[in-house]
Amino acid sequence: MVLCAYVTFDDPDGHDDERETVLEAWRHTGIDGRAERWDDPEADWSAYDAVVVRSAWDYLDRRDEFLAWARRVEGVSRLLNPAVVLESNTDKTYLRDLGVPIVPTHWSSRDLPDHEEYVVKPAISAGARDTTRTADRAEAAARAAALEAAGRTPMVQPYLHMVESEGETSLLYFNRRFSHAVRRSPMLAPGMTGADNVRARPRTPAPDQVELAEKVLAAIPQPLLYARVDLVRLPSGDPALIELELTEPYLYLHQAPGSAARFAAALRELL
Structure with missing residues (x-):
């Protein structure tokens, strides 16, 4: 039996509603999965065949500590996604280096371009x-x-007003194979207050969105157990990357029957 850690955080309010779904899917593929807090000093990461980062959602205020943890784990086990990916992906300046269309971004407080919003x-x-x-x-x-x-x-x-009608399109990939996509409601639309209010429903991505998502992933040379490619459409109608989630993305497994099994199969393949 393969033993894998499902990396989470101290979650008293139960925000991670995908954990049991994933652990059950792992069991069906012969993976013994155990939830571990990433910052638990008693955790023995060397006991695991793989350590899979999932809902480590409190890392933001302790990013340096989180990345140091990732490097330590990688010294004693297989970390997915790899530490070098986590380090790059937790700073959105990575968007400048992918060589793909992104939402137009100005990286300074000086000489701001003219925008309606x-x-x-x-x-x-x-x-x-x-x-x-x-x-x-x-x-x-x-x-x-x-x-x-x-x-x-x-x-x-x-601010791209079309997201209020078009929404964001998130494409989910497991071991670089497309699994499913969802339409996500925008976080900054009137009446929305951030990630907790985002709603999602299944969506079939358009061919140009799939083409861009696969170009984005091709720019990352490391192994990727999971990836979520978040796209919007520019006023021209062309798709653009708003974010590439490779650290601890919500996977929208409940919106896509069979996706948890595909996630488990991808982990088995990488191991």
């Missing part, structure tokens, strides 16, 4: 945390400057 956020963030939407150019510049003053890299982007 702005979205300002730090490069290290999650779930719309510390994110501002404003139609005031001066406010956008001030918010970006405040991030710089705090030693953080700002991202200044246009």
Whole structure:
């Protein structure tokens, strides 16, 4: 029996509603899965054939500690996704290096381009945390400057109104094979307050979205057990990458029958 750790966090409110689904799917493929907090000092990571990062959703305030943990684990077990992937993917400046269309992004508080509305956020963030939407150019510049003053890299982007009708398209891949896709409601639309209010439903991605998602993944040379490619459409109608989730993405397994089994099969293949 293969023994794998399902890496989570101290989750008293039960936010991770995919854990038992994944562990059951693992059992059906001969994987003994055990939930472990990433910051548990008593965890013996060397006992596992693989350590799979899943809902480590409290790492953001302790990113350096989390990455140091990942490097330690990689010294005694198989970490998925690998530590080098986690380090790059937890800082959104990786978007500059992929060589694919992304949402137009200005990485400074100075010389802001003209947009009808702005979205300002730090490069290290999650779930719309510390994110501002404003139609005031001066406010956008001030918010970006405040991030710089705090030693953080700002991202200044246009607010794309079509996401309120089109939504975001998230394509899920397990061991680089397409599993399923969902349409996600936008986090910054009126009445939305971040990741906890995001709703999703199944979606068949368009051919140009699949083409872009696979080009994005081709830019990552390391093994990838899981990947979520989040796309939006620009005013031109062309798809663009808004984020590549390779660290601890929610996988929307409940929206796609059979997806948990595909996830388990992908893990078996990599092992």
